Amino acid sequence: MSSTTPPTNTPLTYDQAGVNYDLIDPLKIAAQRAAAATGSHLGAHGFSEVGASRGESAYVVDVGPMYLASIVECLGTKPLVADDMAKLTGKSYYDGIAQDTIAMAVNDLITVGATPLVVQAYWAAGGSDWFNDAQRSQALVAGWKKACDTCQVAWGGGETPALAGIVADGRVDLASSCTGIISPKSRLSVGDKLGAGDAIVFLAASGIHANGLSLARKLAERLPQGYLTDIGNGQSYGEALLVPTVLYSPVTEALAKAGITPHYCANVTGHGWRKLMRHPKALTYRITSVPPKTAVLDFMQRECQLDDHEAYGTLNMGAGFALYLAADQAERAVEISRSLGIDAWVAGRVEEGPKRVVIEPLNVTFDGDELQLR
Amino acid sequence: MSSTTPPTNTPLTYDQAGVNYDLIDPLKIAAQRAAAATGSHLGAHGFSEVGASRGESAYVVDVGPMYLASIVECLGTKPLVADDMAKLTGKSYYDGIAQDTIAMAVNDLITVGATPLVVQAYWAAGGSDWFNDAQRSQALVAGWKKACDTCQVAWGGGETPALAGIVADGRVDLASSCTGIISPKSRLSVGDKLGAGDAIVFLAASGIHANGLSLARKLAERLPQGYLTDIGNGQSYGEALLVPTVLYSPVTEALAKAGITPHYCANVTGHGWRKLMRHPKALTYRITSVPPKTAVLDFMQRECQLDDHEAYGTLNMGAGFALYLAADQAERAVEISRSLGIDAWVAGRVEEGPKRVVIEPLNVTFDGDELQLR
CATH class of the missing domain: 3.90.650.10 (PurM-like C-terminal domain)
Structure with missing residues (x-):
């Protein structure tokens, strides 16, 4: 109040909040140009990209009888809020954080008309001991499972690296990749x-x-x-x-x-x-x-x-x-x-x-x- | 010498090097069990998982005329070596680091018989200014492009989040997701x-x-x-x-x-x-x-x-x-x-x-x- x-x-x-997009953007533009130049490789396998999906929220490939859509998405800094709140309340919020992470990928993938089929988990911790908090770990697993249930996607697997020196001590970098298909092809919405x-x-x-x-x-x-x-x-x-x-x-x-x-x-x-x-x-x-x-x-x-x-x-x-x-x-x-x-x-x-x-x-x-x- | x-x-x-798999494993097992329980969701979309791919290096789904394989993989702590060496020599090693990151995903995906088609980049930096080192950024982009050329995969896009507070200052958390197909289906090798x-x-x-x-x-x-x-x-x-x-x-x-x-x-x-x-x-x-x-x-x-x-x-x-x-x-x-x-x-x-x-x-x-x- x-x-x-x-x-x-x-x-x-937002500028005061410390994210400077001017620094990120030149790299992004260089990366987008280099990425665009790779689309033609699909021809070597008998396929082609859906050019209109370049720059959209998910990348789409025509594999013949259907389109294939894929994406990787980072959750961002929301876990910092969950960590602060856990200290204040003693609760774990990582069930919701898991849903957030999957939502970042799934909600982007569906923009092109795709049915999400498989989600992969990317949970990079600041050290092995991050995983030692059983309450938090269980919440993360349970929330991830529940979000997969809601979206009727298969949780294919994932990565749980311990990255001391790269991820900050006591923190976790969460991301999700999602793969789906657009079938029938008339569902494509680019x-x-x-x-x-x-x-x-x-x-x-x-x-x-x-x-x-x-x-x-x-x-x-x-x-x-x-x-x-x-x-x-x-x-x-x-x-x-x-x-x-x-x-x-x-x-x-x-x-x-x-x-x-x-x-x-x-x-x-x-x-x-x-x-x-x-x-x-x-x-x-x-x-x-x-x-x-x-x-x-x-x-x-x-x-x-x-x-x-x-x-x-x-x-x-x-x-x-x-x-x-x-x-x-x-x-x-x-x-x-x-x-x-x-x-x-x-x-x-x-x-x-x-x-x-x-x-x-x-x-x-x-x-x-x-x-x-x- | x-x-x-x-x-x-x-x-x-290796144990002395600071990675304690005993702490990671209980979470991994819980996650694997929860993940296995989601495979049946594919039935809602008319598809099914290839059960034998559970626990393999990539997850495989039967989408009818072909199999779909997907994966996300973390590079790990190799960038710390690149960062130390850059200080010692003034060179950037991120072209090679980019290839390493793609290799982690591509070399796993192909174990099940898949043709890699699309790679997504996950470059999570400790702050916006990480991307301000033009030599390093250009090396990363160029190396990523070159590895895609070698593998004849399309670079679909990706994420370049600035994660101050989660990724350590001056560091980058690199990962790659890869999606491919197994076609003809007889190429499946699980x-x-x-x-x-x-x-x-x-x-x-x-x-x-x-x-x-x-x-x-x-x-x-x-x-x-x-x-x-x-x-x-x-x-x-x-x-x-x-x-x-x-x-x-x-x-x-x-x-x-x-x-x-x-x-x-x-x-x-x-x-x-x-x-x-x-x-x-x-x-x-x-x-x-x-x-x-x-x-x-x-x-x-x-x-x-x-x-x-x-x-x-x-x-x-x-x-x-x-x-x-x-x-x-x-x-x-x-x-x-x-x-x-x-x-x-x-x-x-x-x-x-x-x-x-x-x-x-x-x-x-x-x-x-x-x-x-x-």
């Missing part, structure tokens, strides 16, 4: 059919998910009660941050069973709603109805003194996943998601126009040059 | 056909590869000139350690083109030649001809005062990959590998008998209970 917080003179922005007239459907987020945690941790340092601060609904800030990311593959699979193929999908992660204009096409994404912020993001926006442009350009603000659909399928998609316990809304539409996201009710616009992914 | 080293009273063993009478063919290693580096680093601390110690052939210990891991997929692909399907394969990594009895079958693996140790492993064995049982049970000792083949195809396999520039030898045979590895020329035996992988 803001009343528990002393007034602060300066807003807290944006070819994305266009004016499409409806935008949002699937509800459960909280901050796993992006914006550097900012969230920075804020915790400024709160007098830190992670134990009540966010206004009786829930502590730390508990609220640690609510695990929603797994959206049950929705996309149910849509496929109902004969609904999205024209495009966006996993709303880093860059917040700027991600809505992820596809390279020049189109305007007009949001006419803004879903409720989750309590923790409402709290963060207020406490960090973020204006709507900053908040919606950085965090998911209640919308964890976006589907771009033929307009006449939008209401049915909402019903299907709700029937699975995931709230959903028809939030807007795609229009002809310059590349930008217009959030009408908030009078916020993100221009095309505010998102640089490729 | 041992003359440059003061006499030491105690041999240096050991069904492995049996007495098979020949064992070794493919040459280039050096230590990427296993045993904790021990190697510990030894460097004991050498008066550390990584700059001459190993006896004019090469420094550090340079010799950093020779990148051989990529074996060109060999397995060439074998397939020649109509040779191994009955089984073992990537000789951690656990050294104990890995030769990786398959659960009760069989005796008799090695009758021991290939030359690479110079760096010969040096390590001498300097660490490892007896043959310890050395061959921990390090690759010159044999980086093992093929188990119908005896009448062994010489042809050796020729094919040599034609690709990778030395190879018919090293022994599979026999009826208790599960064990017998290295006849060295009078060393590893009993079945000396390898616990599942």
